[in-house]
Amino acid sequence: xxxxxxxxxxxxxxxxxxxxxxxxxxxxxxxxxxxxxxxxxxxxxxxxxxxxxxxxxxxxxxxxxxxxxxxxxxxxxxxxxxxxxxxxxxxxxxxxxxxxxxxxxxxxxxxxxxxxxxxxxxxxxxxxxxxxxxxxxxxxxxxxxxxxxxxxxxxxxxxxxxxxxxxxxxxxxxxxxxxxxxxxxxxxxxxxxxxxxxxxxxxxxxxxxxxxxxxxxxxxxxxxxxxxxxxxxxxxxxxxxxxxxxxxxxxxxxxxxxxxxxxxxxxxxxxxxxxxxxxxxxxxxxxxxxxxxxxxxxxxxxxxxxxxxxxxxxxxxxxxxxxxxxxxxxxxxxxxxxxxxxxxxxxxxxxxxxxxxxxxxxxxxxxxxxxxxxxxxxxxxxxxxxxxxxxxxxxxxxxxxxxxxxxxxxxxxxxxxxxxxxxxxxxxxxxxxxxxxxxxxxxxxxxx
Amino acid sequence: xxxxxxxxxxxxxxxxxxxxxxxxxxxxxxxxxxxxxxxxxxxxxxxxxxxxxxxxxxxxxxxxxxxxxxxxxxxxxxxxxxxxxxxxxxxxxxxxxxxxxxxxxxxxxxxxxxxxxxxxxxxxxxxxxxxxxxxxxxxxxxxxxxxxxxxxxxxxxxxxxxxxxxxxxxxxxxxxxxxxxxxxxxxxxxxxxxxxxxxxxxxxxxxxxxxxxxxxxxxxxxxxxxxxxxxxxxxxxxxxxxxxxxxxxxxxxxxxxxxxxxxxxxxxxxxxxxxxxxxxxxxxxxxxxxxxxxxxxxxxxxxxxxxxxxxxxxxxxxxxxxxxxxxxxxxxxxxxxxxxxxxxxxxxxxxxxxxxxxxxxxxxxxxxxxxxxxxxxxxxxxxxxxxxxx
Numbered sequence: 001x002x003x004x005x006x007x008x009x010x011x012x013x014x015x016x017x018x019x020x021x022x023x024x025x026x027x028x029x030x031x032x033x034x035x036x037x038x039x040x041x042x043x044x045x046x047x048x049x050x051x052x053x054x055x056x057x058x059x060x061x062x063x064x065x066x067x068x069x070x071x072x073x074x075x076x077x078x079x080x081x082x083x084x085x086x087x088x089x090x091x092x093x094x095x096x097x098x099x100x101x102x103x104x105x106x107x108x109x110x111x112x113x114x115x116x117x118x119x120x121x122x123x124x125x126x127x128x129x130x131x132x133x134x135x136x137x138x139x140x141x142x143x144x145x146x147x148x149x150x151x152x153x154x155x156x157x158x159x160x161x162x163x164x165x166x167x168x169x170x171x172x173x174x175x176x177x178x179x180x181x182x183x184x185x186x187x188x189x190x191x192x193x194x195x196x197x198x199x200x201x202x203x204x205x206x207x208x209x210x211x212x213x214x215x216x217x218x219x220x221x222x223x224x225x226x227x228x229x230x231x232x233x234x235x236x237x238x239x240x241x242x243x244x245x246x247x248x249x250x251x252x253x254x255x256x257x258x259x260x261x262x263x264x265x266x267x268x269x270x271x272x273x274x275x276x277x278x279x280x281x282x283x284x285x286x287x288x289x290x291x292x293x294x295x296x297x298x299x300x301x302x303x304x305x306x307x308x309x310x311x312x313x314x315x316x317x318x319x320x321x322x323x324x325x326x327x328x329x330x331x332x333x334x335x336x337x338x339x340x341x342x343x344x345x346x347x348x349x350x351x352x353x354x355x356x357x358x359x360x361x362x363x364x365x366x367x368x369x370x371x372x373x374x375x376x377x378x379x380x381x382x383x384x385x386x387x388x389x390x391x392x393x394x395x396x397x398x399x400x401x402x403x404x405x406x407x408x409x410x411x412x413x414x415x416x417x418x419x420x421x422x423x424x425x426x427x428x429x430x431x432x433x434x435x436x437x438x439x440x441x442x443x444x445x446x447x448x
Numbered sequence: 449x450x451x452x453x454x455x456x457x458x459x460x461x462x463x464x465x466x467x468x469x470x471x472x473x474x475x476x477x478x479x480x481x482x483x484x485x486x487x488x489x490x491x492x493x494x495x496x497x498x499x500x501x502x503x504x505x506x507x508x509x510x511x512x513x514x515x516x517x518x519x520x521x522x523x524x525x526x527x528x529x530x531x532x533x534x535x536x537x538x539x540x541x542x543x544x545x546x547x548x549x550x551x552x553x554x555x556x557x558x559x560x561x562x563x564x565x566x567x568x569x570x571x572x573x574x575x576x577x578x579x580x581x582x583x584x585x586x587x588x589x590x591x592x593x594x595x596x597x598x599x600x601x602x603x604x605x606x607x608x609x610x611x612x613x614x615x616x617x618x619x620x621x622x623x624x625x626x627x628x629x630x631x632x633x634x635x636x637x638x639x640x641x642x643x644x645x646x647x648x649x650x651x652x653x654x655x656x657x658x659x660x661x662x663x664x665x666x667x668x669x670x671x672x673x674x675x676x677x678x679x680x681x682x683x684x685x686x687x688x689x690x691x692x693x694x695x696x697x698x699x700x701x702x703x704x705x706x707x708x709x710x711x712x713x714x715x716x717x718x719x720x721x722x723x724x725x726x727x728x729x730x731x732x733x734x735x736x737x738x739x740x741x742x743x744x745x746x747x748x749x750x751x752x753x754x755x756x757x758x759x760x761x762x763x764x765x766x767x768x769x770x771x772x773x774x775x776x777x778x779x780x781x782x783x784x785x786x787x788x789x790x791x792x793x794x795x796x797x798x799x800x801x802x803x804x805x806x807x808x809x810x811x812x813x814x815x816x817x818x819x820x821x822x823x824x825x826x827x828x829x830x831x832x833x834x835x836x837x838x
Binding site for chain 1: 516519570746752761
């Protein structure tokens, strides 16, 4: 029997993933260097490209407290920040990312005179000159930055994205009205940035950066399309490592685009040569929501059982590509691109009588197209908005695709809320369920 | 209005059997449109002869079916509402309007549509900011709502009818403010518990009947001799949907008079009037996006200022509560929220800081929207009241 150290890794990681993963580390280093050089830094919520490309065009270094909170969790310092948030009077049920940020900021401002805490991992987040929030996905993401006002007098800009319903978006004029409000809003945002920074927007640069954003996401989308192959050439772990470069527009975008192209080539090679991400793909899994960042080794254990994560939550995937070549205004392209991410599945959702057109409905499309045997749902206790849809998604998958779900609660920050041993103990019964529903699907005429 | 009772007794009767009137109206041929939260433009529905009916959860009913659509770590009020829907409590509805007042309601709206079909359903998106372009977008959303309501009602909504409905609802707002004025004396003429009962009754019956009820209640409490007793604590309660008298009774029963509130089944929905504008949709747009002081909207003193001024921001967000404190002679405040409410949860430190700036003692209390939450709530309320008297 092979010793533990000699054992082959259950998941064959993509070589092209590593440079993409490194992009986010670079971002933190750059922001600290920028601060040392007296350059401004922005704290931003993930905004699905609505604001990022504008910040980049204005040469601002951006860090993402949501992402940084996972870094703090992984480094084991989140708990002290969470405790500090509680002590400062914030309700304990608030989003774990926000509580981590409250604690971090409280320590930085109240104790250290705005110096980065020495224990802060990856160089920390320097005090910002701007807080960019977003109403996309959840209330927390535009409320929490305003609540930071008790620690620092930093201006907050709340990005606005319309969130109409599936049926309502199909009403005449609603789509274009949504684009129009976003474009006008973004013009206001740029005017605000120009006042804040005392410099003008370089519109040519914005145009170029937006084109790069569209292209790198198109390539990234195509990479994920390749994962429909059997065996799946890329495991979810590589997805989670590679997605931040797209979500946070990390690094030099030309370089980031090349990294995604390299990933496409590697994944395509695997598809052409029938190379799977795991040795023996027995079950193709859809993963609902963010993974337990602190326990990613858990997926290797599942891979040893033949569980392959072939597709993940809609929210972290790039939009379905749309042709924006005829749109000359870069702000309109930003708006259309970002709104496409949000509403790209609405039309087909409406046809199927599904009204949770983002978040929940895409799982149904994924289950069919990626031929999933089961869904691993991971509700995040402290991230309600991202998890709310999972309950309904499970029901929809069963009703409409005869795909069973396994729900294991956990969290993105608080590692005490996820129990890998308990989750693994549920693997075998769930395999039986997946086998059973394979037969049911066959009997009912499904094609997988 | 049906029945013999009047005033407070009538309000209590309606509170205890909320759907009775709606079912009577339905039997008479009216279409009943359920709505939740205070962001649904009732004026439009009433102007189309549709009957708006306020939807609430029920903290006395164990939530046993909502897991089908919503997780456990989620707004317990919305979970309870969905639970009641799945159990058939709202089967008499002909339609529903759910506004995007918060993330929990937005997500519940989508789940509701999928799990509990109703003949008419409209989800009303509401921007989170109050910029000029947000107002323009929101007006477009209201126009879309008007179209679907017209189609559902089978008739067109004229500006004249809409204006008339706005005036009737403004009358209700004025009457509610008059009722709240009766809580300024010490002791107040009407308790917080009774007041909540009246407000919830208003959300269960036609607006004209509600106005008549309010007139009766105002007249009754002005004349009665057995109103609330004088107590040392005169509290302001800040909350979101506070829809069960047991919650208010728990605070008042701990030894306080709740003399003013900033709650959704309370003052918040009646604090401001809708402006009568040439195009009545302009008045509605402005009211529903900018005049309701709810935590769901991103507000600051001057949007887009590059210099942050927190004191000015707090004043712009909560300045109206300074008036409450002064006019109602408040000496303590309770921030009362359900667990898992994000918009209000993120506002807790903001409101606390603002009350601190007024030298007003305050406490934050959390509950789980169940009867089991009441005993611990009472203990914590009592502890706070002790600090006020010491």
